[in-house]
Amino acid sequence: MPIFYRMFFMLALATLTACAGTGTATTRTSPSGKVDESAVNALYSRLDEDSLRFESGLQLAESGDEARAQAEMKAAMDDLQASAATCASTPGCDGNRFASVYDRLLRRSLEFPSVTNPGSTDVVVDEPTRESSEDSPVIASLPAMQRTITLLKGKELADILVTNEAVKAGLEQWLTQYRPNLMTAYVNYQFMRYKMWPEYHKAGLPEALLFGMMAKESGGRVHAVSRSGASGPLQFMPATGLRFGLGSKDGFDQRFDPALSTRANAAYINEQLERLNGNLELVIAAYNGGEGRIGRLAARSGASSFWDPKIYSALPPETRDYVPMVLAAAWLFLHPERYNLEFPSINAHPGRIKLVEPASLAELTVCLGNTGNMYDGWFRTLRNLNPSLDPQKKLAAGTELDAPVQLESAYARQCVSGRWAQLASELNQATASMTPVRSAARNTASSGTYTVRRGDNLAAIARRSGCANTREIAQLNGIRAPQYRIKAGQKLQMPACSKR
Known part of the structure; x- marks a missing residue:
């Protein structure tokens, strides 16, 4: 321009x-x-x-x-x-x-x-890079004041000036009571970035949008499950996940895979950008509130902006809060220095660990300790990078794991042998010996049934049971996939632990 x-x-x-x-x-x-x-x-x-x-x-x-x-x-x-x-x-x-x-x-x-x-010409970007200048394609895709900023395939369609009052309120929330959540989301994302960002880059979408959605949806916890059954780092419902290729492979729910879920999210965003005339804010609203509802509101009201009262006032409070919070997190990702915010410097180069001795992810977490000044340890990172693995299950020698590069030498130094490897093994054995006792206690208390409580979903119930998976419970109770709908007060027959 x-x-x-x-x-x-x-x-x-x-x-x-x-x-x-x-x-x-x-x-x-x-x-x-x-x-x-x-x-x-x-x-x-x-x-x-x-x-x-x-x-x-x-x-x-x-x-x-x-x-x-x-x-x-x-x-x-x-x-x-x-x-x-x-x-x-x-x-x-x-x-x-x-x-x-x-x-x-x-x-x-x-x-x-x-x-x-x-006289403008298209620019081909060879490698995905995080930009923080005013020329950033991410900045060009974020909303400013009352106007809707459009985005399609990463092409700049408008210039960013300032954020509106709703986004400013979101900024304050991220910088105050949700600040720990924001920092945790940033750290989690940095370690997963090499799996997630290329999918957005290939789809022509900005990295800050990916971060904003992930921060609001899950905080970068790959195994997050909501009360409604939405799962994964980008919180796909079962039906929507299947629609975008997130199924089950060898018993693993692909909604928990950071790369696959990002690919699905990017496909969803681009689909809705086309459907909603490139209106980014309405697309974000559709991701939270449902594309059917947003599409009907936009068509019925004739409004073209999420902030238009005909749309904004008709949305549930959750969606009215969700859109500015996503945009605020994206904006902070781009410009932390403007808000007295400093994200930690993370050595997130990807590496691989090849197990010399059998070990579980839990054992590795114990023996690695606070290597690299990771104050809360490496459990979340190892799980995020290896989402299909049971963290308590012993993995055979020779198994290769995705891990940050700085853990390669730490593993060889602390986890192959020595006091920390021995401690990790002892603690893991104690946990394994307690698992049947805990499972039996659950079964005895419920007498083979479980009464659904408000906010429950089938995935969470299966996880808490310790001896069943979602599909087993669904089949036993005639619950249809992929929604797996249940209601408070419903009594579920629980599979016996011997079935697993």
Whole structure:
């Protein structure tokens, strides 16, 4: 976008910000409570005229008359800026209507690169790199103020200026009570980045969006399971997971695989970007609230922005919170220095450990200790990188494990033999000896049945049972896949431990 248009759009946005809110219509009332209907209707008429004039300018651009096109578009936006300023001080005028029209016109202008960015050429990126400058494709994909930022295949369609009030509130939450969650998510992601980021890169999507969604969904815990049954680092429901290729292989739920779940997430995002006209915020809302609901709301209301009251106010509180929290986490990923935030420096180069002696992931965690100043140990990282493995199960000598490169030498030094290897083995044997006792206690207490509690899901029940998997419980109780629907108060027959 040339400097003229960049300045022009920045000035328009600065004015629109004063008269458009984030979640509710910013309709000003007079001290007497009266609405000046004639003045409001006149402003709305000007808005319609400016919209038509801008469209006429785009038609001129399409016909090749770029000089007249720029003149018409500038005149339309100048008047839109002036009328938006008047709206801010006119009782009864809804500023969101001006912001919504601006958003639509901006996106329409970007369909004509000869006008908005003459002489531009596509740039091929050979390697995925994290960018933190204002030229970052991630920054170009994030929302700013009331406008919707569009994104398709990583192509920059708009410039980022500032975040809106909802996203700012999300920033405060991440920087205060959720700060430990944010830091943990960052560390978890850095170790999994080489598995996850290439899938987004191939799909033409920005890394910050991936981080924002993962931070909000699971905090980078690959084996996270929600109360509703959503699973994995990006929390796919069973049916949606199957739709995007996440099934079961050799008894392993592929929703827990960081690379495969990222590939599925990227496919979902791109599918919904196409379906929702490239509207990133609505796509994020669909990921949380369901594409059916978001699609119906957008079609019924005619609104093009997530922040439009016709959409925003009709969404459940969870989704209204989810979108700005994802965007805020993505923004912090890009610009921690602006918020007095410093992410830890992580040596996340991938490596491999080849077991010399049989060992479980739990044993490796004990003998590795706090190697590399990992204050909470390596259990989560080893599980995240080897999601299909039972952490308590002994793995045969010769088994190769994915692990951060700094653990290669630490394993040889601390886990093959010596006091820490011996300690790890003793503790693991004690845990193994207690497992049948715990399982028997569970079965005796339930007498072969389990009463579903509020918030339960079949995967969590199976995990807690210690002797059954989701499919076994479902088959025994006639529960249909892939949703595995259960309800509070329902009594489930539990498989005997001998079945496993």
